[in-house]
Structures are given as C-alpha cells and as structure tokens.
Amino acid sequence: MLPATPTPLSHADFKVKSYNLAATLDSGQAFRWTIQNNGWEGVIDSRWVRLESISSGIKAQTWPPATDWGWLERYLQLDVDIDVITHSFPNDPPMNAALRYTPGLRLLRQDPWECLASFILSSTKRIVQIRQVIQEICQRYGQPIATPDRTLKVFSFPSAQTIASLSESDLRACKMGFRAPFLLSAARRLCEGKLHLDRLSELEISAARRTLMEMPGVGPKIADCVLLFSMEFNAAFPLDVWMQKAITQLYFKGKRTSLSRLSAFAAEHFGPNAGFAQQYIFHYIRHNPH
C-alpha cells in the first residue's frame, strides 16, 4: 500500500500568540511584503503568499497549494516563544518603552542569499527606495510565479546564479548605482563556491561575521543583518545610523560615542538575544524620532 499523500491545500490557519504580523512584515527586515485588503502579500522562495492576522494566530494562503507548511512556519519562526525572548532583555526604561510600543514584534528567518543581496542594496538608501530596487531586479530577472489571480504578476527573487550571469550595466539599469559591482561580486563568489552561506550557521558568530565581511560591500552592519535575519545568530546587533542615534540618546545621555564603544556596549548590555532587542528599539526609534 502506498503511503498516504496529504491533499494539497492553499489555505492554513496557524495557532500562535503574541505575533504582531504587521509590525514584523513592515519593520525593515524584509522588503517584499505589501498590504492588500486587510492582509499582507509577498513571496517566499518560489511561492506567492498571503498572510492575515486573526484572533487565534495567522491565516495563510499560498499558491501553488502546499502539502506541507514547514517552510512557512520556519520563515515566520512560529516555534519561537517570544515571551521567553523578551524576558531575557535587560529591565531598563528605554528597553521597556520599546517593548511596550510594539508587543509581538518578531524576527523572520529569510533566505540567506535574498537577505544578503537585499542589504547590499540597502546602503545609504531609504527603505522605500530599497523596496523599489528589489522590485525592479525581481521583475527584470526573477522567475514568474503562479498566483490565484492571473492578472497578478509576481516574480521570485533572482538567484545568485542569475545575478552572476549579468553585467554590471544590467544591474545599474535597476538603479542600484555604486552597489551594482558589490552585488555582482557577491553573486559570483557564491557561484564559484568561494563562500557557502548555508554553512555559516555552523560557525561561531564572530567567524561567520568575518567571513561575510570578506565580501566587498559587506561591512559590519550588513553582515549583522544577514546573521540576524537569515541565520540563527540572535546575538547579532546591526548598528545602522538609526540605532547609533538611539543607543547614544537612550543609554549615553546623547554624548558622542564611538561606533566600537556602542557595539561593545550593545553586546554586553543586551545579551544573547540582542538582535531581538535591536528590532524593538529600531522600530521604536523609527516611529518616535527625536
């Protein structure tokens, strides 16, 4: 007798508590989610996905229909107990304010290549412009993806192989400017096997970070984003201009402090889940700039 094959389903409901879907999908860690009539539509790998917050958790729709949903549970990190994480945070006024401001804020587990490429493209750009460039390279060089609505045109994120086969001017045509040679170089290194992104999680965080930073155009901040948003390094603490301002204001009384000092303070103060703490503070300061 043949093993039973699950019937493919295009819908599923996931039971989860303390999950702020809107804040999580729109917090600057992923760039391809858009609000569409009371839900969020995006692409995960080669699937079209629609997510909606419901009282018991999250309602999901995908196309083509899926027989197992592990890929989505992993992407959304549904097995993470966020209360355990947030209870590990330091108990100080700024941290508590950030926690109260966006309860249920989460980290996603994205595809490492898409994450690396996205953040290479992020430097000195506003989030809306990062989204525009990413949409551009997906439309030009991604694969068309099936959706329930045939009038809806959606594309996958182009693979490293695809990007590696392009020219610098192909990429510059997507308006990424001086970031084009960096993206091209990253794609070609991966294709040449000089760096295996899927092996970095076997390393210590410092070694994984150093390895990422060997790539041109990848410095401490972008490396930390990749470690935090696509791998298992919850201690990674991306220090962008917003976070530098936030930490300086909230913990150093506004006194000018070197980046290395701020970085050392963050690692010591926020501990093993510093990356989660970073996400709460980042979201808080972005919505309450001063």
Next chain:
DNA sequence: CTCCAGGCGCCTT
C-alpha cells in the same frame, strides 16, 4: 536649488 538616505572603502591623523 540643496540635503540626505538600515554603509562601505579608502584615505588621513
């Protein structure tokens, strides 16, 4: 028009 953006590389002290 000018200024600046989820940085980085390179150049000075």
Next chain:
DNA sequence: AAGGCGCATGGA
C-alpha cells in the same frame, strides 16, 4: 583606533 569623504540615485 578614530574621523572625514566620495559614491549613484531619487525624493523632500
């Protein structure tokens, strides 16, 4: 070690 500057592009 720390600080200044240019870099493409587009929107305020």
